[in-house]
Amino acid sequence: MMDSLSQSGLPFMKMHGAGNDFVVIDSRGRGAVMTPGLARAIGDRNRGVGFDQLAEITTSDSADFGLVFWNSDGSQAGACGNATRCVSDHVMRGLGVDRVTLVTARGTLRAERLADGRVSVNMGPPQRDWREVPLAQAVDTLHLPLAGDPVAIGMGNPHCIRFVPDAEAVDLAGVGPGHERDPLFPQRTNVEFASLIGPDHLRMRVWERGTGITLACGSGACATAVAAHLRGLTGRHVVLEADGGTLEVDWREDGVWLTGPVARVFDGVLSPGFVAAHR
Numbered sequence: 001m002m003d004s005l006s007q008s009g010l011p012f013m014k015m016h017g018a019g020n021d022f023v024v025i026d027s028r029g030r031g032a033v034m035t036p037g038l039a040r041a042i043g044d045r046n047r048g049v050g051f052d053q054l055a056e057i058t059t060s061d062s063a064d065f066g067l068v069f070w071n072s073d074g075s076q077a078g079a080c081g082n083a084t085r086c087v088s089d090h091v092m093r094g095l096g097v098d099r100v101t102l103v104t105a106r107g108t109l110r111a112e113r114l115a116d117g118r119v120s121v122n123m124g125p126p127q128r129d130w131r132e133v134p135l136a137q138a139v140d141t142l143h144l145p146l147a148g149d150p151v152a153i154g155m156g157n158p159h160c161i162r163f164v165p166d167a168e169a170v171d172l173a174g175v176g177p178g179h180e181r182d183p184l185f186p187q188r189t190n191v192e193f194a195s196l197i198g199p200d201h202l203r204m205r206v207w208e209r210g211t212g213i214t215l216a217c218g219s220g221a222c223a224t225a226v227a228a229h230l231r232g233l234t235g236r237h238v239v240l241e242a243d244g245g246t247l248e249v250d251w252r253e254d255g256v257w258l259t260g261p262v263a264r265v266f267d268g269v270l271s272p273g274f275v276a277a278h279r
């Protein structure tokens with residue numbers, strides 16, 4: 001494995017899910033190759049490739065494939081809905097099927113391709129208990145004792161959702177970092193700002209833990225839709241307008257389904273020297 005990396009480099013794909021931007025590395029049939037240092041180096045938009053998340057595909061005994069997610073600061077994410085949809089599309093095309101199962105830190109998930117080409121994934125049930133999000137102390141997750149009266153929801157990763165009159169007007173870079181690192185969130189948090197723009201229709205903007213501003217966030221869309229329903233703002237089926245595209249969330253009996261577009265943008269190879277220098 002090290003031989004092929006040091007001789008031919010490391011192939012990757014660039015994929016987009018509603019503007020959420022991913023580097024995908026397919027490590028099926030060999031061991032996982034990612035390290036925090038290599039993830040940070042690839043994630044650097046000037047010195048590497050740049051991504052919102054890096055997704056590494058692994059071989060799984062119990063599902064069609066496994067997935068591990070990295071943020072551009074070298075931390076791991078327990079969930080990434082849009083990368084799950086993108087990678088599922090890639091694996092389904094390779095296997096010639098329209099449905100797959102995959103294993104993430106959250107457990108086994110199911111994904112499928114719809115007739116219109118969009119890809120859906122069941123992200124599992126929302127985590128509403130403060131211990132699961134996780135929060136640092138026992139508080140009502142539907143009304144956090146923080147500025148703006150936000151909601152906390154876990155989707156395999158933590159989310160802090162704030163409903164505002166106009167998400168457009170929020171200074172994400174100004175307020176995102178403070179929310180991300182609020183002591184109430186011991187593992188930091190992703191931050192969503194959302195406003196109702198029509199019946200079951202939300203505008204959302206995102207500050208992601210470990211990455212910053214992104215054009216969309218699938219687990220964030222799920223958490224936002226769940227929070228909107230619990231607050232009485234919407235039904236269980238919600239359309240969300242992110243900066244990079246439209247996502248649909250359907251909170252069903254069996255879990256929170258996330259649907260949206262996927263695109264494979266380009267394929268590349270990280271040079272052997274780059275990999276060796278950062279691994």
Ligand SMILES: N[C@H](CCC[C@H](N)C(=O)O)C(=O)O
Pocket residue numbers: 020052053071076077078079080081082083157158190208209210211216217218219220
């Ligand atoms: N973009 C991803 C979520 C990344 C979350 C990550 N920033 C974390 O640390 O949890 C999505 O589509 O769900």
